[in-house]
Amino acid sequence: MIRRRLYVEERVSRLAVWSLRTAVFALPVTLIGLALYLVEALDFRSAAYTVMAGVAVAALALLMALAGFVVIWNEGLRGLGRVLGAAALALVLITPVAALAAFSVGLPVMHDITTDTEDPPQFVTLAMARGRNTNPLAYAGDSAAEEQRIAYPGIKPIEFDGLPDDIYTALMRLVAHHKWLVIDAVPPRGGIRDGRIEAVARSMPFGLRDDIVIRIRPTANGTRVDMRSLSRNSDRDFGSNARRIDTLFSELSEAQGRPRR
CATH class of the missing domain: 1.20.58 (Methane Monooxygenase Hydroxylase; Chain G, domain 1)
Known part of the structure; x- marks a missing residue:
């Protein structure tokens, strides 16, 4: 069976x-x-x-x-x-x-941060290297300046007693440390002109490209440094541009042996 x-x-x-x-x-x-x-x-x-x-x-x-x-x-x-x-x-x-x-949530919808809202550092070489479908390099003006002042009141120029060439050299070291891609670098040559560093950085969380320009300007008492960090594509930077400027200026102040004011 x-x-x-x-x-x-x-x-x-x-x-x-x-x-x-x-x-x-x-x-x-x-x-x-x-x-x-x-x-x-x-x-x-x-x-x-x-x-x-x-x-x-x-x-x-x-x-x-x-x-x-x-x-x-x-x-x-x-x-x-x-x-x-x-x-x-x-x-x-x-x-x-x-x-x-x-x-x-709570972060401003901004993509262009600068320490000098009246005379922002200008992109020269990057202005020619960027694609057409990118954020404009022209600063948005008073409305953007007021929005930045409210959101990031600590983003201001920084001044040193040191010579412009020494500050420029220190900045180049810091840029290399952060592994930013340097597109152009113009030394101040003993203070006879403004120094300028243009670079590209990647920001979190998506690896977005941010364009950076640092201006080293001689003053009567030493050197003034301004910086501008601008997201290339996104209209929102999630605070990365302000953090980048704040971090670099804090590191530069520490390298120069003086507290940041």
């Missing part, structure tokens, strides 16, 4: 299957947006839209995973591993964007 075994096939939750597929699809969409921006195939805004599309798909996958978990719990279906995998992958994509949004 042939014995027959009875196999009871456990059904797999379709929500579990599709939540994982959706989360997997969201991953390359998000990474492609970031990769194309890093290789300069997309401008920042287009890359941001692509990343946000990927995050939106990830959010949909997370909702499907939660719904799938409820169905599995109530009906005893298979697919718990898929649900957990989809939720984990979706959260990996969603969490950085959510954290960035929370971090940006």
Whole structure:
């Protein structure tokens, strides 16, 4: 007599299957947006839209995973591993964007910060090297100056008793230390002209390019240093430009052996 075994096939939750597929699809969409921006195939805004599309798909996958978990719990279906995998992958994509949004709350929508709002340091070489789809280099004027004064009251010029050439040399060391890409460097030559350092830096969290110009100006009592840091593509810098200026001026003051006022 042939014995027959009875196999009871456990059904797999379709929500579990599709939540994982959706989360997997969201991953390359998000990474492609970031990769194309890093290789300069997309401008920042287009890359941001692509990343946000990927995050939106990830959010949909997370909702499907939660719904799938409820169905599995109530009906005893298979697919718990898929649900957990989809939720984990979706959260990996969603969490950085959510954290960035929370971090940006309260920060001004600014992208051009300068220590001299009346006579901002001017870009010369970078003005010719930047692409057409970038933020303008012309300073926005009184409205931007007032907004900066309220948001970052500590961003001011700094003065030293030292010679312009010595301050210029110290600044070049600090720029090299921060690994900023120097585009042009004009020494003050004994104080007969303004010194100028133009460089490009990458800012967090997306590696956005920021353009920097530092002006070393001789004064009757020594040297005055002004700095301008401007985001190349984004209209929001998440405070990175102000932090960069504040950090550099604090390091320069320490290198010159005097407290920053």
